[in-house]
Amino acid sequence: MIALINLGNSNLQSVVNALEYLNIDYMITDNYNDFDKCDKIILPGVGTFGNGISRLKELNMFDVLRKEVMVNQKPILGICLGMQMLFDSSEESAGVEGLGLVKGKVIALPLSKNYKIPRIGWSDSKVKHDFLGLKEQQVLDFYYIHSYYVQPNDFNIVIIDTDEQLTTAIQYKNIYACQFHPEKSHNNGLCILKNFDML
Numbered sequence: 001m002i003a004l005i006n007l008g009n010s011n012l013q014s015v016v017n018a019l020e021y022l023n024i025d026y027m028i029t030d031n032y033n034d035f036d037k038c039d040k041i042i043l044p045g046v047g048t049f050g051n052g053i054s055r056l057k058e059l060n061m062f063d064v065l066r067k068e069v070m071v072n073q074k075p076i077l078g079i080c081l082g083m084q085m086l087f088d089s090s091e092e093s094a095g096v097e098g099l100g101l102v103k104g105k106v107i108a109l110p111l112s113k114n115y116k117i118p119r120i121g122w123s124d125s126k127v128k129h130d131f132l133g134l135k136e137q138q139v140l141d142f143y144y145i146h147s148y149y150v151q152p153n154d155f156n157i158v159i160i161d162t163d164e165q166l167t168t169a170i171q172y173k174n175i176y177a178c179q180f181h182p183e184k185s186h187n188n189g190l191c192i193l194k195n196f197d198m199l
Helices: 013-021 032-037 049-058 062-070 186-197
Strands: 002-005 026-029 040-043 076-079 104-108 119-127 139-146 148-152 158-162 166-172 175-178
Touching: 002 013, 002 032, 013 026, 013 186, 026 032, 032 062, 040 062, 040 186, 049 062, 062 076, 076 186, 139 158, 139 186, 148 166
Parallel strands: 002 026, 002 040, 040 076, 076 175
Antiparallel strands: 104 148, 119 139, 119 158, 158 166, 166 175
16 A cells, blocks of 8 residues: 655645556555555655645654654655655755755756756656666656756666756665656656556
8 A cells, every 4th residue: 555645735636547547555645644554655746845845744744754764664756846855955945954865955957958947848768777667778758847856965876867967766775756757657657656566
């Protein structure tokens, strides 16, 4: 069973649709006690880094979520803002401490002729290492909506990158995260969700 965290600031329906299409057992929750009933966690999110972290704290999930991942070793999949909140900090919300599950920071997208900011739409993305059913060296299309991206301290955990080597997926121990939206990325994204469920 997957705990699908509802922060109240994200559109869960597209994730729900994908999980139901794949016949994956899940429960939508904003109650940290529900983590006891689940063996995996998905943390989606849209909006600002600061608002997302504030919401986790309002729901008393911040410290519990850290324990579930770090101590109880439950796999977690962060999606979009959910990925960014796994890191230490973000330029978007100065002074706000992230979950710190992955060492590094979130920084603004650099200006580029390849995209406008916010960066919205499909983009070819290179798989650097095998990742939740995807194979090393594949170049796949994923759907993005973002103005910031993660910069991990250890670039060995970078699994997928895109335009000008922007980090768009990482894996560190039991932590998986995508800047793109797997639930909106057709078969390539569904592959990620299916294989995450099978961990």
